[in-house]
Amino acid sequence: MYSYKEKYGEYLSRIEARLKKFYEELDCKPDVLDESLKYSLKSGGKRIRPVLMYAAADLLGFDDEALDDYALALELIHTYSLIHDDLPEMDNDDFRRGKPANHKVFGAGNAVLAGDGLLNTAYYILLSHCNDGKHCVDAAKFMCDCAGVKGMIAGQAADIYCAANAVKDGDMLDFIVKNKTGRLLSAAVATPAILSGGRYFVELRQFGEDLGMLFQLTDDVLDERGREDTLGKTTGKDREENKLTYVTFYGVEQCLVYADVLSSKCLGLLEGVGGDTRFLRDIVSFVRYRES
């Protein structure tokens, strides 16, 4: 009997188990580096990227132990980006997932290094699979491209550029969200497609980008509406800092309309994909209607 909650729990357990192994094997000096690397990873969160990767792999009937390493690498890349984004010179967030941000615990210098270390380690893991076959190299390159200077990093650079220069522009906003959030979700669902030979790659890549937009929309709405204790990070901050977000640009009501449009688009894309798409459809609803 299919249950979204149980399935999510199953995927979550799988990535938590892989992370646990990672913590056990990681043994860096100095201690502060070891601790700061683990601190932000252990802070948890929804692990939505690994979960999406497992779900896409299940959908495609791709079952390979190596997938755990791709999921881990993706979570490391995501976590590095959070650590660097939270830095005082970037988004200047003191809290992340209800706990003090990495730089508040270890200092900004160590936080920069923790981010660097997670990014570098992600590529070590991906490189470790590059002799597994041609698809593995393509998968690693795709993930690298999504995370890179024409992907996530470009999105963050555009984000701080707009904040610093008070830019209010819809195209720029779409560029930021597509790259900063969409590309890594795209990596989550499209990487299994590459690993299994390319089937439904186009659909899943687009699904990931659109889900990323939807995720950011609801995040912006939650930021506007939410209370600190629910979301676990400083809220209402975007507006205070006059940041370019969907809510500050379009307002909450229009955002919710846009969210419905994107939800439909995501579900439409899944119609073009064979197999059991129930979990991915449910995750679209989850992202659309989440409260935290």
Next chain:
Amino acid sequence: MYSYKEKYGEYLSRIEARLKKFYEELDCKPDVLDESLKYSLKSGGKRIRPVLMYAAADLLGFDDEALDDYALALELIHTYSLIHDDLPEMDNDDFRRGKPANHKVFGAGNAVLAGDGLLNTAYYILLSHCNDGKHCVDAAKFMCDCAGVKGMIAGQAADIYCAANAVKDGDMLDFIVKNKTGRLLSAAVATPAILSGGRYFVELRQFGEDLGMLFQLTDDVLDERGREDTLGKTTGKDREENKLTYVTFYGVEQCLVYADVLSSKCLGLLEGVGGDTRFLRDIVSFVRYRES
């Protein structure tokens, strides 16, 4: 007729040509990201890592066009580390190679992203060669390990730990220098050994580490003695900040003795390597007796 100067110029032209192509092809948005990525790369420097890589390849008779990409990736990794090291929360250097540091021109937020972007791009380049054959994956993994949390990043983490806690310890100092400086020079000379099948890998790896120690020793001595206009970065700063360096720990005279010991060790290692080692021997002398 062999000439060290001409040979260095030849290797330098080769990496500058590869960098020029990289600048031309790189086309990131927003503009500030594109500019900040190129700014620190264009600031030049001795390009000693690519030069060493070309020299080691020549020594081994390894001639492959892909080497330009490995040399480029290494220079990107080195440059990212300089950008992040110069940040206010790290070594807080306002000048690098006689020009304002990246964060002084573009702000600390963009400097963090420029570093992230260079690191990520380096791995995209390395991954692009991972279908060239098994040695390519091993070479990329080795470079990644040298740059990583048990290599260069560990060295920098130990460096800021010691500075923050006023640690004065000879073993810690060796750990810092071996990892922060030695490992990337090791990557420079040992990567061609891996690419060409493993011959002299052990000797060259050790040579790189020792040359890195020698490089740091003379750097520390230059920092103590040098004038700002010669070296192009703020000098005497290490002492002011009470940083753990060879000079602050052993004093200049003992450093020069240690430098001679390391020079001899480097030359001894080259005796175990076949082929024309003249250039690498000359580079040892260059590093030992450099004025800038």
